[in-house]
Amino acid sequence: MRAVRLSVVTAAATAAALAAVTGCTQKSDAKNGDAIQVTATDTACKVSKKEFPAGHVQLDIENKGSKVTEVYLLFPDDRIVSERENIGPGTKQKVTAEVKAGEYVIACKPGMKGKGIREAVKATGGGKVAKRDPRLDKAVAAYREYAQEQADATLPKAETFAKAVKAGDIEAAKKVFADSRLGWERTEPVAESFGDIDPKVDVREDGLEDGQDPVKDWTGWHRLEKSLWQDKKIGDREKQLADQLVTDLTDWQKRVGKAEITPTSMANGAKELLDEVASGKVTGEEDRYSHTDLTDFKGNVEGAQKAYELLKPVAAENDAALTAELDKQFAALSTLLDKYRTDKTSYVFTSYDKVGKADRKELQDAVNALAEPLSKLAAAVVK
Template identity: 85%
Template sequence: MRAVRLSVVTAAATAAALTAVTGCTEKGSAQGGDRVIEVTATDTKCEVSKKEFPAGHIELAIENKGSKVTEVYILFPDDRVVTERENIGPGTQQKVTAEVKAGDYRITCKPGMKGDGIRQNVKATGGGTTAKRDPRLDAAVAAYRKYVQQQADETLPKVKVFTDAVKAGDIEAAKKAYADSRIGWERTEPVAESFGDIDPKVDVREDGLEDGQDPETDWTGWHRLEKALWQDKKIGDREKELADQLVKDLTDWQGRVGKAEITPTSMANGAKELLDEVATGKVTGEEERYSHTDLVDFKANVEGAEKSYELLKPVASENDAALAKELDKQFAAIDTLLDKYRVDKNSYDFTSYDKVGEDDRKELQDAVNALAEPLSKLAAAVVVK
């Protein structure tokens, strides 16, 4: 979901957002100077402390000295995402662990979280691959790759139910199918976002459009149709065209998911990104502002994060038993809390979010914050020796 997000997090959330994800080298901590790249972001600059570094596990030590919320990426030359961190507030610092092979990359800062960003060309040097890792992590990557492909494969038939209803002009049937069509996407959104060009086509909100884009002609995807169904209460020729376009774009996603670059650290960082999505979009009610199906997305985001964690847990629990214990506790707590809002305990039918009061939203927010803080440490735990 590419949009400028207004943070409404509490002090606890702020503390979670600032929690450092400690980096690592092949033998342990990445605090060795050659593997730490300091990134200083301002409203007009993206400065990096080094433009060459060894391939393997590296750490971005990010400081936002600008006046705008920013996000920082490591990109392949073709703009696929290696790793990212969004919602870095003015005057804050964050650390992100990544795993890179030898080759050319771009470190990119996006002041205001829009546009192509300010880019620095960098190079990872070495033999072309990272050091041999624990075979359990290779198994985790393989299992996660299978999972994201399965989610994409299962999404397309559900999307067809939704878009067929739109094309038939059946507003009520389209409304009923809308939230279900998004579950697989929400579970695996960081992988989809890694391609760069698909997410803006299918999951952008109107306020996430780039400067100069016209909502009438350039806004596509689920949320454009959501607005037509719930706010405009009409389906015209344009909406029917957008239904076909959504199927086309998601079919593209389905075909590309299996080629995504996935590493243990990208899985861990992706889990944290899913919690950030919850904190900045679902808990606030911004994501599904017309349909109020935010809790469906919320649950799917948590499930996706939990899947990554469960696959990485054998190594993470060995390297940091206390962290694994806390993650087990917090995932269980948030799952139990979300179950309170299930209309049907055996389905994804959740309470409409506009019916959730401020105190209950605060409780949900606190649960997200309590999980996000330890989850921000998972990337380090899967590579510490």
């Protein structure tokens, strides 16, 4: 999870503006290559057009600022249609999304902080209705089922974790902490699309918004992680937070089944899972007290691979070279990760503080090698 969130990624609840679940999407009236140019700086977010045809929309993003930035396509109420994070100074990214006619906002977040610099935009009607490939509808249905399965499996694990915390059993709570997070990590694009839940359960202390009090306002897994590993104590507040974590995850579990997902949201979500790895897991920032980052890392990769494999039959027809490269890089990264697995029958990995700089660099390179072709998956799906 990133240090700062605006909710995340293009799955689940964003889909009121995405293609309808009937299997039809609007085909954009825009000409090939007629992308929206987004130029981000430290003080501005310039867009090349304020109106564009509804349907498949491409953002061509360039960061001309000095800070790492994120760019979002949002509803006016901040629900996410699509986004790309960790766009370094002097670099470019492309994002493909599906949108219906309506009002939207493009937001740039220099430094990946706050609400961002915003421009109001509009998707206009008139796009032709095109029936979506039924294989993509099948992929969406299967991914929705997968997300629900992960949420259903997470809740009893979180309850076990909470029970240990409330019993004051620090070692028992530590033992189940990482496993309680796996289902969330596998489906973060869906989980984070419910923007009111993610800040409650998965925010780090440096991800709190300005004005929030770490003592009163910081809740969730990482708050309890700090108590268990750094403070080495469980008090009344931690026991309350354990109950609150279960309550919030129960809310998430109930809402996952209502999520609407599109092929492009799945593809973009897979890429965002790799961005999560690059921005938090490889750096050791995510689980900075427990050093269980590699378990989260594995969960993110598995979730990204699941989305990819469901979309692969269509993507392979449209871009066989891309899917061949993705197969190669997913296999390489999974093999590399499994080197650090201390128990081959479970998700127990080497403590990340024991992973040296050279090995971390090897992991980072493997993530980058996968993230680059994965960023092209959404475009391949809608060709």
